Amino acid sequence: MRKIIILLTAAMLCVSCSEQFNAAYLLSGGAKVAQAAVLSDAQIQSYVGQYVQKLDAENTVLPETSPYVKRVRKMTSGITSVNGTPLNFKVYKTNEVNAFACADGSVRIYSGLLDAMTDDEALGVVGHEIGHVALKHSKMQFKQALLTSALRDAVVSTEERSPSSPHLSLEISAKP
DSSP, X not given: OHHHHHHXXXXXXXXXXXXXXXXXXXXXXXXXXXXXXXXXXXXHHHHHHHHHHHHHHHSOBOOTTSHHHHHHHHHTTTOOEETTEEOEEEEEOOSOOOEEEOTTSEEEEEHHHHHHSOHHHHHXXXXXXXXXXXXXXXXXXXXXXXXXXXXXXXXXXXXXXXXXXXXBOOOOOOOO
């Protein structure tokens, strides 16, 4: 984070030496650094909760009566939370072999994974996914994305723009 702040400061200093710069990009970058610095667990859980709702709506979520869901309930009985975050398990009907977990405690298991693995193997995957929740990987990835975007905004703010167009232009030259 310190590197990003230093780079944004350097970009601001460069801007003062340049006649053309895009202050909107520079301000956007600064705002993203500030947002990353104060990003709370509650904010991440809110963002992720909205994302998971969207995914649940886009995928076929199997009902509680499904043999897949019954199998997951049996495998995960007694696993209700991690570090104070309540866990909720759902199974997506798909041939893909996959599973994921999000910061809000949502754990999604694909039926294809359950078809391909024994209960112990599948529980190992579920445990791995719960580890992402426990270690707050979603929050770290979100912060990193904000900081990367802030750096991009700072760099773009100093790019030369065409006076006739507000859009940025990049020149790419290839050596023969």
